Amino acid sequence: DLRLYLLLTQVSCCQVWGRYNDDFDDGEDLAEFDDNDFAEFEDVNEDPTVEVESEPPPKPAPSSIPVEDDEDEATVEIEDGQDEFEDADAQDQDMYSKYDKDEFEGYEKTNSPFKDTLIYQDVPAHLQNSWESYYMEILMVTGLLAYIMNYIIGKNKNSRLAQAWFNSHRELLESNFALVGDDGTSKEATSTGKLNQENEHIYNLWCSGRVCCEGMLIQLKFLKRQDLLNVLARMMRPTCDQVQIKVTLNDEDMDTFVFAVGSRKAMSRLQKEMQDLSEFCGDKPKSGAKYSLPDSLSILSEMAEVSDGVMDSKMVHYITNHADKIESIHFSDQFSGPKVMQEEGQPLKLPETKKTLLFTFNVPGMGNTSPKDMDSLVPLMNMVIYSIDKVKKLRLNREGKLKADRNRARVEENFLKQTHAQRQEAAQTRREEKKRAEKERIMNEEDPERQRRLEEAAQRREQKKLEKKQMKMKQIKVKAM
Amino acid sequence: MTECRCFGAVAHYKPPSTDSNPTLEDPTPDYMNLLGMIFSMCGLMLKLKWCAWIAVYCSFISFANSRSSEDTKQMMSSFMLSISAVVMSYLQNPQPMSPPW
Numbered sequence: 128d129l130r131l132y133l134l135l136t137q138v139s140c141c142q143v144w145g146r147y148n149d150d151f152d153d154g155e156d157l158a159e160f161d162d163n164d165f166a167e168f169e170d171v172n173e174d175p176t177v178e179v180e181s182e183p184p185p186k187p188a189p190s191s192i193p194v195e196d197d198e199d200e201a202t203v204e205i206e207d208g209q210d211e212f213e214d215a216d217a218q219d220q221d222m223y224s225k226y227d228k229d230e231f232e233g234y235e236k237t238n239s240p241f242k243d244t245l246i247y248q249d250v251p252a253h254l255q256n257s258w259e260s261y262y263m264e265i266l267m268v269t270g271l272l273a274y275i276m277n278y279i280i281g282k283n284k285n286s287r288l289a290q291a292w293f294n295s296h297r298e299l300l301e302s303n304f305a306l307v308g309d310d311g312t313s314k315e316a317t318s319t320g321k322l323n324q325e326n327e328h329i330y331n332l333w334c335s336g337r338v339c340c341e342g343m344l345i346q347l348k349f350l351k352r353q354d355l356l357n358v359l360a361r362m363m364r365p366t367c368d369q370v371q372i373k374v375t376l377n378d379e380d381m382d383t384f385v386f387a388v389g390s391r392k393a394m395s396r397l398q399k400e401m402q403d404l405s406e407f408c409g410d411k412p413k414s415g416a417k418y419s420l421p422d423s424l425s426i427l428s429e430m431a432e433v434s435d436g437v438m439d440s441k442m443v444h445y446i447t448n449h450a451d452k453i454e455s456i457h458f459s460d461q462f463s464g465p466k467v468m469q470e471e472g473q474p475l476k477l478p479e480t481k482k483t484l485l486f487t488f489n490v491p492g493m494g495n496t497s498p499k500d501m502d503s504l505v506p507l508m509n510m511v512i513y514s515i516d517k518v519k520k521l522r523l524n525r526e527g528k529l530k531a532d533r534n535r536a537r538v539e540e541n542f543l544k545q546t547h548a549q550r551q552e553a554a555q556t557r558r559e560e561k562k563r564a565e566k567e568r569i570m571n572e573e574d575p576e577r578q579r580r581l582e583e584a585a586q587r588r589e590q591k592k593l594e595k596k597q598m599k600m601k602q603i604k605v606k607a608m
Numbered sequence: 609m610t611e612c613r614c615f616g617a618v619a620h621y622k623p624p625s626t627d628s629n630p631t632l633e634d635p636t637p638d639y640m641n642l643l644g645m646i647f648s649m650c651g652l653m654l655k656l657k658w659c660a661w662i663a664v665y666c667s668f669i670s671f672a673n674s675r676s677s678e679d680t681k682q683m684m685s686s687f688m689l690s691i692s693a694v695v696m697s698y699l700q701n702p703q704p705m706s707p708p709w
Contacts, residue, residue, distance in 0.1 A: 251703060263705040267661045271668065278672050305613045309621040316620045326675050333621035338612050342619045354672045516612075 274355045281352030282327050288368070289330040289347050291498030293322055299508055304343070305336025327353040339380050339519040343511075346371040350494055361494055368490035369454065370504060372511055376482040380515075381460050382522050383531040386437050387427040388415065388446065389455030393487070394425045402478060403461040406538045418443050421450045429534065432527045442517070445510040452507060454487040458518060461535070477542055484518060486511055637678065640670035644686050651693040657705045660697045663690035 258265070300307050308319035316335070323331040328349045335342035348369045351357035385407040387397060394412040398404050404427055412425035418438040420426075424446065428434040437458065446453060462485070463478035488507050492500050523531060543550075565585060572578040644666030651660030667687045674683060 261704040263707055271664065274668055303612055305615045306618045311621040311623050316618045324676060336614050336618040338614050354669060356669060
């Protein structure tokens with residue numbers, strides 16, 4: 128009777144275990160047991176596991192309550208499962224102690240065999256239903272929002288600064304120029320009366336219609352306040368907003384000279400970068416002490432007469448009073464922009480020059496500019512207007528003019544010498560091209576008679592050329608002797 | 609004050625051609641555009657989430673630095689590409705991004 132009772136309990140335990148095992152149907156279990164009740168229990172190894180598994184389920188609510196209260200039931204169940212395994216470990220240890228030691232020869236009992244091999248898998252983060260696991264994404268989106276906010280704020284600030292500049296300078300410009308503001312799109316040159324926005328940080332203004340000059344292009348080059356990266360970079364290396372003014376002159380508005388004055392750093396940089404300054408002002412930047420300019424400024428000049436001519440008392444007054452705002456002032460009749468790197472094999476042409484006055488001013492504030500600071504730039508615009516008139520009146524004396532002309536001739540000659548080899552090569556290729564084309568024409572000629580005549584003509588031309596060359600060589604030899 | 613304005617001698621504005629002075633142009637928007645596209649492709653092909661996020665940042669920076677004369681279609685296409693890279697990486701693998709440390 129006792130044996131039957133034991134068997135029945137084991138059957139019921141099996142059934143319970145079966146429910147945990149999803150691999151097979153409950154219905155199947157019962158059928159199997161009905162057919163062969165004892166077949167399941169012939170395998171001795173299964174018994175211990177069955178006993179182990181069967182004990183935890185009848186247990187009531189889990190003894191350890193999960194620490195995180197906001198976790199779902201699913202998590203709680205799995206933690207139950209972990210508890211079960213832990214209990215199973217403890218039970219296993221007891222199990223082994225019950226067995227005869229001889230039965231397990233060679234088997235080394237470890238203290239926690241299961242604990243070493245069991246890997247507790249974390250619940251995949253995206254199934255946890257918690258936003259905290261997505262903290263990197265939240266960080267990224269926050270960064271993007273910060274970027275957008277900075278873009279809007281920076282753009283607005285730049286716009287306000289530009290408008291403030293224009294408002295404080297409008298009167299002066301409108302009294303001096305017939306055309307203030309032109310974007311180049313309309314057919315007729317009519318005043319738009321407003322700045323032309325090129326970028327979120329660059330504003331242009333074209334003024335024209337004045338005596339002594341062709342036109343004036345003003346560029347407000349603000350800092351890239353709309354770009355957060357730039358804002359962060361500026362925290363390391365502060366820079367300031369700049370106003371660049373380029374006055375283009377007609378040929379009769381300026382005599383031939385090259386002159387520049389500005390901060391030491393700017394002067395040394397311009398001397399290296401600018402085509403005309405490097406060619407005509409070869410000497411190192413000189414101090415402006417002669418004209419009682421501050422030490423921070425230096426002068427690059429083609430000749431002393433030019434410096435004396437430009438640096439009159441009013442100019443010196445302007446420059447001294449606003450020395451902190453002046454980056455560079457560059458007057459040149461040979462202005463062609465910065466040195467352009469020519470690729471090999473390209474035939475060089477003398478760069479086109481234009482009589483130009485260039486002014487670069489720094490806006491005070493070193494980046495932390497407010498619209499009120501724009502008013503302090505008005506005297507500098509007055510200086511620009513004064514310079515235009517002055518340059519028209521400034522004429523070199525005879526000596527100066529000769530010197531200037533010699534300089535220009537020298538520069539041109541140097542240039543031609545440098546490019547001589549290249550130009551020769553280009554000419555040679557052109558001549559060969561011509562010959563080839565002519566030969567082809569002769570070959571393609573259908574009529575043999577005409578072909579013969581063309582060939583003869585070509586030969587005669589060649590002969591003539593050769594004779595000419597020989598004559599030239601003879602003449603040179605005679606001259607040398 | 610004598611009148612210095614000369615209504616007859618008005619010159620039309622000629623925008624400076626970029627061919628003559630390529631060094632004056634700011635290359636940032638073009639570089640950022642290219643970088644953005646490269647990162648989007650990496651993010652899409654290699655299923656790297658961080659690549660896709662960097663691509664979004666690159667397209668934003670390119671937009672912020674762009675000139676007003678530039679084609680908005682180009683901007684929008686690089687923007688859309690980077691957004692699609694992010695969306696696709698998350699659809700394929702909804703797990704959150706793990707930090708490199």
